[in-house]
Amino acid sequence: MDSTASLTQRLRxxxxxxxxxxxxxxxxxxIFVALSFLLPLGSVLLNSVYDPLVPDGLPRTxxxxxxxxxxxxQVPPEPVYAALAQDLKEAVAAEKQGAIANxxxxxxxxxxxxxxxxxxxxxxxxxxxxxxxxxxxDPAWAQPGIWGTIRNLQSPSHxxxxxxxxxxxxxxxxxxxxxxxDQRIHVTIYLRTLGVAFTVTFMCILLGxxxxxxLAHLRDKTANLLLILVLLPFWTSLLVRTTAWMVxxxxxxxxxxxxxxxxxxxxxxxxxxxxxxxxVAMTHxxxxxxxxxxxxxxxxxxxxxxxxxxxxGAGPFTAFVRVYLPxxxxxxxxxxLLVFILALGYYITPALLxxxxxQMISYFVADNMGRSxxxxxxxALAAILLGAVLLLYAVYDRLVGxxxxxxx
Amino acid sequence: MSASSLPLYTTPAQRLGHWxxxxxxxxxxxxxxxxxxxxxxxAFNNEPYFHFPxxxxxxxxxxxxxxxxxxxxxxxNSVLTATLATLLATTLGTLxxxxxxxxxxxxxxxxxxxxxxxxxVPVVVLAVGAYFFFSKLGIANNLLGIVLVHAxxxxxFVVITVTATLGGFDMNLMRAARGLGASQIxxxxxxxxxxxxxxxxxxxxxxxxxxxxxxxxxxFLGGPEQTTLPRQMWTGLxxxxxxxxxxxxxxxxxxxxxxxxxLEMLRRRSVAMRGVVE
Numbered sequence: 001m002d003s004t005a006s007l008t009q010r011l012r013x014x015x016x017x018x019x020x021x022x023x024x025x026x027x028x029x030x031i032f033v034a035l036s037f038l039l040p041l042g043s044v045l046l047n048s049v050y051d052p053l054v055p056d057g058l059p060r061t062x063x064x065x066x067x068x069x070x071x072x073x074q075v076p077p078e079p080v081y082a083a084l085a086q087d088l089k090e091a092v093a094a095e096k097q098g099a100i101a102n103x104x105x106x107x108x109x110x111x112x113x114x115x116x117x118x119x120x121x122x123x124x125x126x127x128x129x130x131x132x133x134x135x136x137x138d139p140a141w142a143q144p145g146i147w148g149t150i151r152n153l154q155s156p157s158h159x160x161x162x163x164x165x166x167x168x169x170x171x172x173x174x175x176x177x178x179x180x181x182d183q184r185i186h187v188t189i190y191l192r193t194l195g196v197a198f199t200v201t202f203m204c205i206l207l208g209x210x211x212x213x214x215l216a217h218l219r220d221k222t223a224n225l226l227l228i229l230v231l232l233p234f235w236t237s238l239l240v241r242t243t244a245w246m247v248x249x250x251x252x253x254x255x256x257x258x259x260x261x262x263x264x265x266x267x268x269x270x271x272x273x274x275x276x277x278x279x280v281a282m283t284h285x286x287x288x289x290x291x292x293x294x295x296x297x298x299x300x301x302x303x304x305x306x307x308x309x310x311x312x313g314a315g316p317f318t319a320f321v322r323v324y325l326p327x328x329x330x331x332x333x334x335x336x337l338l339v340f341i342l343a344l345g346y347y348i349t350p351a352l353l354x355x356x357x358x359q360m361i362s363y364f365v366a367d368n369m370g371r372s373x374x375x376x377x378x379x380a381l382a383a384i385l386l387g388a389v390l391l392l393y394a395v396y397d398r399l400v401g402x403x404x405x406x407x408x
Numbered sequence: 409m410s411a412s413s414l415p416l417y418t419t420p421a422q423r424l425g426h427w428x429x430x431x432x433x434x435x436x437x438x439x440x441x442x443x444x445x446x447x448x449x450x451a452f453n454n455e456p457y458f459h460f461p462x463x464x465x466x467x468x469x470x471x472x473x474x475x476x477x478x479x480x481x482x483x484x485n486s487v488l489t490a491t492l493a494t495l496l497a498t499t500l501g502t503l504x505x506x507x508x509x510x511x512x513x514x515x516x517x518x519x520x521x522x523x524x525x526x527x528x529v530p531v532v533v534l535a536v537g538a539y540f541f542f543s544k545l546g547i548a549n550n551l552l553g554i555v556l557v558h559a560x561x562x563x564x565f566v567v568i569t570v571t572a573t574l575g576g577f578d579m580n581l582m583r584a585a586r587g588l589g590a591s592q593i594x595x596x597x598x599x600x601x602x603x604x605x606x607x608x609x610x611x612x613x614x615x616x617x618x619x620x621x622x623x624x625x626x627x628f629l630g631g632p633e634q635t636t637l638p639r640q641m642w643t644g645l646x647x648x649x650x651x652x653x654x655x656x657x658x659x660x661x662x663x664x665x666x667x668x669x670x671l672e673m674l675r676r677r678s679v680a681m682r683g684v685v686e
Contacts, residue, residue, distance in 0.1 A: 018510060025507030026519060029500040029563065036556040037526055040537030047540055207436045214433045228668065229437050233444050235664040237621040239641050240657040244443035246649060247450060252457075254446055287440065316422060338528075345530025347624060352645050362532040369536055369628070379540075382533040393528050397521050 041386065048379035052156035057100045058087040062154050065147070072151070072173045073144050080147075081130035088122040106374055107160065108149045108172065114138045148172030161380035186364070186381065193360040193385075196278065196350070197343035203283040204339045205332060208290035212331070215291075216298035227295075234288035242352050245281040246272060249353075277353040285349065286342060290335035293400075297331025334400040341392045345385060361385050444661060451658035456651045469655040479652065482640040489551065489626075489636060490619035493558035497615040500559075501566030502608050506596070508567070509574040520571075524564045531561070535628035542629065549631035557625045562615025569614065573607025573678055606678035610671055617667055621660075 055062050060083035068076050091097040097119040105112035118137040125133055134141035152160065152170045163169055163176060167184040171177050178184065211230075215223045233241060248254045249272035256268040271277055301324065309319035347362035361381060368378035418426075454464040473479050504523065508516060526534070538557045542548040547556075577600065585595035601608075623638035630639065637656060644653045 019513060022507040022510035022513050026504045029504035029523065029567075030519070032496075032500055032556075033523060033526075033560060033563070036538065037529075037534065037560045038522075040534060040541040040557075041529070042537070043540035044533060044537040207439070210429055211433050211436050214429055226437070229441050231668055232664060233440050235617065235667050236444050237638065237657070237660040237664070239621065239623060239638050239645070240447065240660045241443065243641065243645060243649070243653060243657050244447045246645065247654070248443050248446055250649075284439065284443065287436075316425075341528050345532065347530070347532050348642070352642075362530055365532050365536060366624075366627075369539070375540075378536060382530075382536050385530055386533045389528060389530060390525075393521075393525065396528075397517075401517075 044379050044382050044386065046379075047375060048161050048383045049159065050157045051103070051161070051376050053103050054100055054150070054153040055156050057091055057096050058084065058150070060084075061087050061150065065151055065154065072148050075131075075142060075144050076147055078129060078131050081134055081141075082128050085122055085125075085128070085130045085133070088119050092119055092123060102373070103153070104149060106164075106377070107152065107169070108145075111146060111149060114140045114146065145172040148174060161376040162383075164377050165380040165384055189359070189361055189364055190384075192358075193344060196275070196282070196346075196358075196360060197340050199279050200282045200286060200343045201336050201340045203279065204287050204290040205336060207283065208287055208294055208335065209328075209332070212291050212294035212298050215295050216301075230288050230291050233284065238285060238348060241285055242281060242349050245277065245284065245353060249277050249280070272353055273355045275354070275358050278350045278358050281349050281353050282343060282346060286339045289338050289342060293334040293338070294328065294331040297334075298328055301327045330400075334396070337392060337396045337399070341389055341396065344389055344392075447654055447657050447661065451651070451654040453651065469651040470658075472652045473655045473659070476652070478635070479637075479640060479656070482635045482637045485551075485634060486620055486637040489554055489558060489634075490616050492551075492555045493562055493619040494612050494616040496555065496559040497562040498566050498608060498612040501563045501611060501615075502570050505567050505570035505574060506600070508571055509577075520567075523567050526560050527564045531622070531624045534560075535625045538625065539628045548629055551634060553629040554626055554634060557629065558619035558622055559615070561622060561625075562618040565614030565618065566608070566611030569607045569611035570604060573604045577604060603681055606674040606681065610674045610678075613667055613671060613674075617663075620663070 061080060064080040064083035065076060068080055070076060088097065091100060097116065101112040101115040101119070104115055114137075118134055118141065121133075121137050131142070140146050149172055152158075152172075152174065160170060164179070165186050167179045167187050168176055169179050215226060218226070246253070250256070251268045251270070251272075253271070255271060256265075259265045260268065271280075305327070306319050306324050309323040310316070314322065344360075345362055346360055347366065350358055350360050351363055362385070365378050365382045365385070368374045368381065449462050449465075451469060452465045452467065453462045454466040454468055455462075507513075508520065513519075534557065538553060539548055542553040542556075547553045581599050581603070582595050585599045586592070590598065621638060623636070623642050626634060626636050626639045627642070630636070635643075637660075641653050641656055644650050
């Protein structure tokens, strides 16, 4: 009895030791992934809800506003103006006034000028009263509106960027409402992104299903040879394939000149810098991701099942729909989910082959990072995209298993 | 693709269906391969035009590609970045795959899901995050940042191919080596590694190709010095489609062909070495 117990114990101990050794082998990669993948993604999430620029830049003002805590439709008392004057002087000394002004301008267009005007003049005046000074700089300071915006930014952690990413905003009265009409663009972009991803996924199923079916029913040698035709474009650089589609589809391009030479058309067709070009190129690029999982599932479906159905009296159509098709579902599902996930994040191809109304969410993330310099909004848009992708990935992992993510 | 493979008892309707399928698939194959092939003759066009027929063939744009400072610098940067990223991804990825191969490892599924996720996370999101995070560490706008993110993007391929190869590896060989007095490291180096190297090498190739083709991360994390081949192509494509881009594209297609052939060779090698009959 005693020796059995100790043997079990020793075995268990050995197993635990083995586990620790395995974890030790995985640890270097995991630390590396944490540093160059998980923490960067974490920074995106952090930047989408945390922005201490204004509370850090105007600390006295924020304290004074909190101490006063009056209703939103009133102008704050003199101490708040005095605190703002002091903060402004320090901000100017640290050359941070421009950044704060930009941040206010993001919340309410036009505040940049108002804020900068006060910042430029504040050095000239030693002492208060400050309320008349600000009113002289710009009458807006004597209105409650601008103070509402500043109060909305009181806390460094907030949901303002997410509201903005969903075409909403916190108004100066502190209530949440829609963005002004001309700035309500993001929901359209999400819907467009979903639309393009759906279209591309559908096209991939449409083209990929017959292809996989044929490949699965050919002799192994022929199938392997034809598979090269799927794999070669797969391993060709994404930029090369996008370039190739540009060459093929542009106005003076290969397809238009071919069609004109055949007298099928008299005027070149607009095939690129529009939705058509984006969908065609993305379908081309993502098709292998659909074909490979479908093919590997279809190859394992025994032919005898359909034969049995036929011999039991099912017509070819019934046998296909009721016996063959249900067995393909795992492959179609895996391929479609993967294509959809990958399509959601596409940037390069739409940016090069699409027009201004064909850009997807990634484009606007990059645009807000680079051109508009609204990093918070870029982060919120990216966080929503990331959330959607991870959710679908969790579904994929449950249905297919991430270790089955086979490419090539 | 011949009708002779159809059984004798097929009805005419089925025959028609079969031929329609073959016709449709031929069209899809053309759709898949034609755009890639179209680039090839145009890259050798003496004139800076992009339509057929090509009048005079020449190596003019290849000369441009391989003599122009800017392009040469870009090629050099790409090779350097991809090599460093591949080394990092392959070393860490192979070690981790050996660990993940341990039977009944608790949390294996979750670990695998995390390690594979760089493949599906939109690269723009990762690039933005890396820019934020690396700026704090002071490694944005230089080569190191790009290499780190590229290694992350290539690592899943290494983990997947090596775990797949290890799946067919007989762990008794390791036990035998250990029993005969080899140390853990020696057994790994002299027994396991020689048997799984085709998997390691395929993973490394995937990782190299991933980095070699990547542009978004370079756009976000690259300083003015880090022009890589894809970035140079991207800049060119946004401004004006130049013939030099097509010659670069041709080189990349060639690279893809070599890669495909090597992978196929490695796959056969791996199968033969493990004695698996497919």
